[in-house]
Amino acid sequence: MTTTTDVRTLTYREAVREAIRHAMQTDERVFLMGEDIGMYGGCYAVSKGLLDEFGPERIRDTPLSEAGFVGAGIGAALGGMRPIVELMTINFSLLALDQIVNTAALYLHMSGGQFNVPVVIRMPTGAGRQVAAQHSHSFESWYANVPGLKVASPATIEDARWMLWTALEDPDPVVIFEHVGLYAMSGELGNDAGPTPLDGAAVRRSGSDVTIVTYGGNVPKALSAADSLADDGISAEVLDLRMLRPLDTGSILYSVSRTHRLVVVDEAWKSVSVAAEVIASVAEHALWELDAPPARVCTVEAPIPYAQHMEEAALPQPAGIVRAVKSVLGR
Amino acid sequence: MNTDREHLIDLLRAMVRIRRFEERCAELYQAEKIRGFLHLYIGEEAVAVGVMSALRPDDAVVATYREHGHALAKGVEAGPIMAEMYGKLEGTSRGRGGSMHLFDAEHRFYGGNAIVAGGLPLAVGLALADHMMDRDRVSVVFFGEGAMAEGEFHEALNLASLWNLPVLFCCENNLYAMGTALERSQAQTQLALRASAYGVSAWAVDGMDVMAVEEAAVRAVEGVRAGGGPHFLEFQTYRFRPHSMFDPELYRDKAEVAAWKERDPIPALEQHLRALDLITDADMAEMEAAVAAEVDAAVAFAEAGTWESVDDLTRFVHSEEVSV
Numbered sequence: 001m002t003t004t005t006d007v008r009t010l011t012y013r014e015a016v017r018e019a020i021r022h023a024m025q026t027d028e029r030v031f032l033m034g035e036d037i038g039m040y041g042g043c044y045a046v047s048k049g050l051l052d053e054f055g056p057e058r059i060r061d062t063p064l065s066e067a068g069f070v071g072a073g074i075g076a077a078l079g080g081m082r083p084i085v086e087l088m089t090i091n092f093s094l095l096a097l098d099q100i101v102n103t104a105a106l107y108l109h110m111s112g113g114q115f116n117v118p119v120v121i122r123m124p125t126g127a128g129r130q131v132a133a134q135h136s137h138s139f140e141s142w143y144a145n146v147p148g149l150k151v152a153s154p155a156t157i158e159d160a161r162w163m164l165w166t167a168l169e170d171p172d173p174v175v176i177f178e179h180v181g182l183y184a185m186s187g188e189l190g191n192d193a194g195p196t197p198l199d200g201a202a203v204r205r206s207g208s209d210v211t212i213v214t215y216g217g218n219v220p221k222a223l224s225a226a227d228s229l230a231d232d233g234i235s236a237e238v239l240d241l242r243m244l245r246p247l248d249t250g251s252i253l254y255s256v257s258r259t260h261r262l263v264v265v266d267e268a269w270k271s272v273s274v275a276a277e278v279i280a281s282v283a284e285h286a287l288w289e290l291d292a293p294p295a296r297v298c299t300v301e302a303p304i305p306y307a308q309h310m311e312e313a314a315l316p317q318p319a320g321i322v323r324a325v326k327s328v329l330g331r
Numbered sequence: 332m333n334t335d336r337e338h339l340i341d342l343l344r345a346m347v348r349i350r351r352f353e354e355r356c357a358e359l360y361q362a363e364k365i366r367g368f369l370h371l372y373i374g375e376e377a378v379a380v381g382v383m384s385a386l387r388p389d390d391a392v393v394a395t396y397r398e399h400g401h402a403l404a405k406g407v408e409a410g411p412i413m414a415e416m417y418g419k420l421e422g423t424s425r426g427r428g429g430s431m432h433l434f435d436a437e438h439r440f441y442g443g444n445a446i447v448a449g450g451l452p453l454a455v456g457l458a459l460a461d462h463m464m465d466r467d468r469v470s471v472v473f474f475g476e477g478a479m480a481e482g483e484f485h486e487a488l489n490l491a492s493l494w495n496l497p498v499l500f501c502c503e504n505n506l507y508a509m510g511t512a513l514e515r516s517q518a519q520t521q522l523a524l525r526a527s528a529y530g531v532s533a534w535a536v537d538g539m540d541v542m543a544v545e546e547a548a549v550r551a552v553e554g555v556r557a558g559g560g561p562h563f564l565e566f567q568t569y570r571f572r573p574h575s576m577f578d579p580e581l582y583r584d585k586a587e588v589a590a591w592k593e594r595d596p597i598p599a600l601e602q603h604l605r606a607l608d609l610i611t612d613a614d615m616a617e618m619e620a621a622v623a624a625e626v627d628a629a630v631a632f633a634e635a636g637t638w639e640s641v642d643d644l645t646r647f648v649h650s651e652e653v654s655v
Binding site for chain 1: 391422423424425426427428432434435436441442443444446449451452453454455456457458459460461463464470482483486487489490493645646647648649650651
């Protein structure tokens, strides 16, 4: 029986902040570095209060130099620290791609196993806040394409609280994507929750008629769609990928082999997306398990507009997920 | 500065060692023992030798794709360097990096970074770790003048200066970014002036004079160690060979190359030593013989090396042990 002392309620934002604080209290090698994380408190207020607690050496405000400070984080990791580098948003991470790909991801292999890079790079991702095309990207698949990186996409309060811990224990670079639509989400966290491995998808809702595979900010949308579908007598399973690299193909195949139908929801543009990779994996390994062609619900292939009705139309929405599921079920 | 006979001969030997090693590399490239890109440092040896002479073993070096000389001068053995160019398992990077990606953790040699200016933020981070862990070490990064047009150069200098980090920025100005001359690509060609805009102590040095290089590096490293923040040195130098083995050298004339060869740092130091009667023909012959033997041994080591099993292709994509 669950009692009030077994769980507490907090927001996703608070969970990430608690994770950072916990890591910094536990390991003096851990520090946070990024734009406006200190005096300002973080663009999304994740690090609010941490400057007062830990001081400017360990809550290190940086200039607007994404390649510079991400590279410095990588160098500090090579030098024995455990940096958490925060990029203000995924949109600006493109300015640091060289360092993330050409240095962080390659150094261990290219050096013949000599130089591992224990850096954690966090960044908000996604759209839905009417901030227009240049601030609404979902490029998780770009990072998930690169061997040497691990790519995490926490979608729940528990993962927001505990994935960082495991990422910091990892000897290699881990990129963590936090969807902007999740920060204000409130939920319960079990007091017995603890470090979570950086592998494995998680079934967020069990079902038998169709598997909805998704991740990050679209997990709540998929769950909402599954609620609607239940009203229509359709039992949808929602599988949260959690990790985009390595991709937990086993859990995808296991679910599909029971439901025999697949819908993938991904806020990226459809072409060459994580959704494409999920479907390719199923086609390679379990094509004959499918009773119908799979479907993808992705962002319309156009820059994301400012106007609210246009942005809503561009992005995956529960109603669209419901339609895709019914289509796959022939209903 | 140290003008002992032994020390000057050490500097000469270090330069000759790099020169002969790379001359052999060029031959081995023609013989197709070495493939891919091969960027020779011939002509610029005084820079790596003079700077390394000012460092301690636990200081870090980040270099570029033209880094054979830096690796040798930092103490990496010739055999594993040559084996790396052969693509052999016994190479510095298991044969995975080749000429451009020499690495050696033991000597704190962090590559072999073949993205122009990519190594600068890395060096800033190494220095940040030293600063935060209160370690008395210097991080030295080498880059060409072409890197000074990259954003990462400016970001790295600003960060290092803002945080007063122990970094020595060593610009090897050989006048050409591959085939593009400095004055054709950068508005302000007074490089130290540009670095000093970030509040960094910066000055230009004759990069063809190993003693001048060493003197400047000693002064700069002392400044860094004393808490004076990052320093920047522009070494004015010249590569005698093409940019890489694929370069037809259409962008510079032979007279210019010949004029710079007149300033070759190796004969310059040798003549200096001879003028002071500090070195004899016999000394030179002995030095050349010892260097030739070392290069021969490096080639033999590489020839005798083995190929990494293709079964290991995905080894070290991630670490094999969790080193918490």
